[in-house]
Amino acid sequence: MSFDIAIEKRIGRRTVQIELNSPQRLIALVGPSGAGKTTLLHSIAGLKRPDRGHISIGGRVLYSSVDAVNLAPEDRGCGYVFQDARLFPHKTVRQNLLYGSPRANGAADINFDDTVSLLGIADILERKPANLSGGEEKRVAIGRALLSAPRFLLLDEPLASLDPDRGENVLQAIERLRDTLALPIIHVSHDAAEVARLGGQTFVLD
Template structure:
């Protein structure tokens, strides 16, 4: 079931003009604060009526200005998860979750309370009140309530923004399970590159109310042209990989299209598909295969492009097998190496530069 969005809307001096599609899986709507992300989600949910355009889900029009179609929110069958859980404090977790069932169409099929509670790890919390829950637990309850409304799609507007790092780490595995074990398309709004890299199969980048880039996460996040939107320190690439083996010295060996990567011990049996986020600032380059280095990860490749940034830096895009890497180096280093498109190069990545949180289920 694919969501198709194509509309225009003006709010004071701010103009929205967006067109993108969101197929099954998680599509991340990414951008800085003020880019228009929440306005887009509100238009999809029926909380905002655009000036012009069309929004469809699974071929059914939710909004069509030309045809004078604007389905009310309750008829769109969309589950909306906000930044704060917005739970009813006087109801138990069980009652909060079953409240969502009131909005399910008669005869609609979907997961049961028990299956949703198991999926989100909240079965032990069902008889508790929201006031005694952590921020991560509240958000999982809010997601469960949305799922029990039998939605055709989930809209998640920065669901982790109000959580500290510990609570984010707690809830991210459950979002991965939600992505992998349900057939629901999910539009996930975020300004966190780490969340997007870990969860999204597709990314739509918004800038000043317009779509700056849209496509598979691996392509969008490794595009040097997106560094301004993503940020220099967050710029990097996402590599699909497979767990090859675990070594006795505490390292995990991953197979990527360009060779092998050695990382600190990673969860997953051999054969498990994972994705690895590699920051551009953690990649060094060499023109010939280096020797005598402590770094274990050396991937041969070729330069795809070089893009000057602010100050003395250059962002180099490298093709390693079927994957794209980004390396952030100085302009002086690029000139000393004689880097040019199609030129051979070796990407060097320290094993300990990749945190365990940068490796996730694919």
């Protein structure tokens, strides 16, 4: 099974409980703000520790309160693409892409040239983030995550704040990832059409 997750986390006066199981390589998370989407992504990435439960992706246990397993973030093999691209402003696109490579400990079999081709960013490699469009920044962020050789990808609203044309470019890049790489992907979105187009299995958090 690609995804086997059941966690509980108290946030303030509210307890968030999330359970999802899916054999699909791509799943989408939808739901209103405060439903627990970010809590789930942070828990999967190891940025937050659930109060109890378990997280297993691709048959590999990342967290289990019963078995006292809680892998460090750097040992989880997570490629996390945040809502904001979080590129280094002083580095070129090429340098940003290569940033994660020395610490690679995952499983994605993709090299620099393949990544650049897959994401359609060959013509912007020597630019810095200040000279990129929002869509270009997102594609570079996805590329940097891929080149860290992840075991899985977390895409947190990758089309947020993009106009339709730039959003379409990013969406096409995600489709190519889905069709080309055997990586489990969790995709968070508020857009029903976007979710339907990417396919996979959808989980509604409320």
